[in-house]
Amino acid sequence: MSDLQSYEDYKALAEQIRLPSAAFINGAYQAGGGVNMDIINPATGDILTTIAMTNAETTDYATSKAREAFDQGQWSRCHPAERKEILIRLCKLMTRNRHELAVMESLDSGKPIQDCATIDLPEAINCIKWHAEAIDKIYDDVAPTGEDAMAMIIRQPIGVVGCVLPWNFPLLMMAWKIGPALAAGNSVMIKPAEETPLTALRMAELALEAGIPRGVFQVLPGDGLTTGQAMGLHPDIDMISFTGSTETGRHFLRYSAQSNLKKITLECGGKNPCLVLKDAEYINKVAEHIAMGAFWNMGQNCSAISRVIVDKSRADELRKALLFHIGQFHQGDPLDPKNRLGVLVSDTHFSKVKSFLDKAAKDKLPAICGSVNAKEKQITPTVFYDVDPAHILATDEVFGPVLCLILATDTDHAVQIANNTNYGLTASIFSASIGTALRSARVLKAGTVTVNCYGEGDITTPFGGWKESGFGGRDNGLAAHDQFTETKTIWVNLDDVNDEELINE
Numbered sequence: 001m002s003d004l005q006s007y008e009d010y011k012a013l014a015e016q017i018r019l020p021s022a023a024f025i026n027g028a029y030q031a032g033g034g035v036n037m038d039i040i041n042p043a044t045g046d047i048l049t050t051i052a053m054t055n056a057e058t059t060d061y062a063t064s065k066a067r068e069a070f071d072q073g074q075w076s077r078c079h080p081a082e083r084k085e086i087l088i089r090l091c092k093l094m095t096r097n098r099h100e101l102a103v104m105e106s107l108d109s110g111k112p113i114q115d116c117a118t119i120d121l122p123e124a125i126n127c128i129k130w131h132a133e134a135i136d137k138i139y140d141d142v143a144p145t146g147e148d149a150m151a152m153i154i155r156q157p158i159g160v161v162g163c164v165l166p167w168n169f170p171l172l173m174m175a176w177k178i179g180p181a182l183a184a185g186n187s188v189m190i191k192p193a194e195e196t197p198l199t200a201l202r203m204a205e206l207a208l209e210a211g212i213p214r215g216v217f218q219v220l221p222g223d224g225l226t227t228g229q230a231m232g233l234h235p236d237i238d239m240i241s242f243t244g245s246t247e248t249g250r251h252f253l254r255y256s257a258q259s260n261l262k263k264i265t266l267e268c269g270g271k272n273p274c275l276v277l278k279d280a281e282y283i284n285k286v287a288e289h290i291a292m293g294a295f296w297n298m299g300q301n302c303s304a305i306s307r308v309i310v311d312k313s314r315a316d317e318l319r320k321a322l323l324f325h326i327g328q329f330h331q332g333d334p335l336d337p338k339n340r341l342g343v344l345v346s347d348t349h350f351s352k353v354k355s356f357l358d359k360a361a362k363d364k365l366p367a368i369c370g371s372v373n374a375k376e377k378q379i380t381p382t383v384f385y386d387v388d389p390a391h392i393l394a395t396d397e398v399f400g401p402v403l404c405l406i407l408a409t410d411t412d413h414a415v416q417i418a419n420n421t422n423y424g425l426t427a428s429i430f431s432a433s434i435g436t437a438l439r440s441a442r443v444l445k446a447g448t449v450t451v452n453c454y455g456e457g458d459i460t461t462p463f464g465g466w467k468e469s470g471f472g473g474r475d476n477g478l479a480a481h482d483q484f485t486e487t488k489t490i491w492v493n494l495d496d497v498n499d500e501e502l503i504n505e
């Protein structure tokens with residue numbers, strides 16, 4: 001799948017592409033009834049398309065269509081093998097349309113086409129395929145009762161599931177949710193981030209073409225306070241699967257409490273530590289992993305490395321190696337396949353990241369690289385050296401290409417700094433001693449810990465956060481299927497004592 005096209009081909013495709021301009025409800029594009037919203041290409045500032053956003057009334061209508069489809073059972077009660085076939089057909093359509101989807105994603109979000117084409121698209125396809133292939137191989141349970149009963153614990157789809165998405169991996173985060181949610185038989189309503197609705201809308205069209213019935217996969221572009229809140233408070237939505245900031249995640253818990261106690265799962269932010277211990281081997285390789293972990297997707301990544309906690313004795317060596325690897329990144333037009341770094345997703349987000357850098361400048365935090373071009377709204381990879389772990393740049397999620405190096409005196413000190421945060425999404429450790437690495441991995445408070453690499457695991461491993469990084473479930477792996485199903489116990493009495501025997505007793 002790493003069939004990158006040329007810069008010229010991508011530019012030509014960007015000119016030709018037909019971009020969606022409406023919500024996708026009950027099997028067709030239709031105006032959302034709300035205000036018109038310009039969808040901006042953050043790399044150029046150009047308007048790509050204008051979409052009539054979904055308002056509360058249309059959200060209500062879409063929910064009724066999702067419920068109708070669920071109750072009617074064409075998807076929710078069809079044979080798992082049939083759902084598998086249809087979802088695999090969707091993957092084939094995604095593969096056939098991969099260049100178009102990759103360009104759409106790049107134009108909409110400012111992500112480099114290299115990432116869209118070689119990471120986001122293949123991973124999204126793989127995710128949907130993996131869950132589709134799993135669904136006719138998952139068995140339910142029989143409880144260890146005595147001989148006088150048989151108790152089955154079966155899993156059933158939850159019903160109408162709302163998926164509220166962030167803008168940093170629009171297509172991939174959607175795949176993480178629709179893969180298991182659709183495989184399990186739910187009706188799904190997607191609310192993409194207002195900045196990046198395009199690939200979700202195109203996917204709804206492909207889903208219909210693949211054979212997913214009307215009303216089962218709907219996309220409601222809209223802003224959080226209108227569409228997101230209407231979904232959160234809706235009495236007939238059974239679950240919200242959310243990815244975004246911790247602050248917004250808290251709103252969804254409140255919406256649930258104020259409405260129908262709908263199930264809520266949250267994948268939220270992070271302030272992910274990377275521990276480089278005294279005995280770390282191959283410091284150049286370590287630096288390459290860190291540069292990737294910190295600056296990939298312009299640092300707009302919930303699992304981005306944002307704190308490198310390095311043993312004092314290795315700090316200078318690591319600093320030099322990091323500068324070398326950061327120098328290898330090309331940054332520029334996201335549609336040029338040679339660029340590894342594009343632009344931040346919006347002017348608003350640029351201002352947010354810049355305000356952190358202004359604070360760092362005011363506090364004279366020593367930077368070893370990085371620059372801000374306010375006119376072009378561009379920020380280059382920025383690294384601060386020997387940062388106080390209590391400084392706001394080392395405590396708060398910046399969500400941009402900004403990294404703090406913090407010095408530690410030994411392994412215990414490094415672990416203590418790493419855990420001193422409200423977040424707990426991912427962590428990484430570099431050490432030559434597998435014993436030291438595993439002992440540290442055990443005490444790090446995070447959902448995923450990687451050893452001698454940066455990463456998030458893969459589709460086979462559950463992903464989600466401890467503490468304020470997550471709530472209620474895990475994406476990926478078979479754990480994701482559990483998120484999108486309810487269990488039901490069916491207890492069958494097998495006691496064969498009959499009426500006559502009872503009377504005679």
Ligand code: NAP
Binds near residue numbers: 191192193195301303
């Ligand atoms: P966000 O501001 O929390 O927005 C996420 C989604 O929630 C958007 O669709 C947004 O709508 C909606 N929303 C915002 N306010 C709302 C409200 N009051 N009620 C209902 N819905 C509301 O997050 P973001 O800025 O898009 O994404 C960045 C965050 O996502 C970071 O914190 C990052 O760490 C996190 N993230 C986590 C993971 C993970 O798996 N753990 C993955 C990716 C990102 P709008 O369209 O109006 O913004």
Ligand code: MG
Binds near residue numbers: 040042109196
């Ligand atoms: Mg955009």
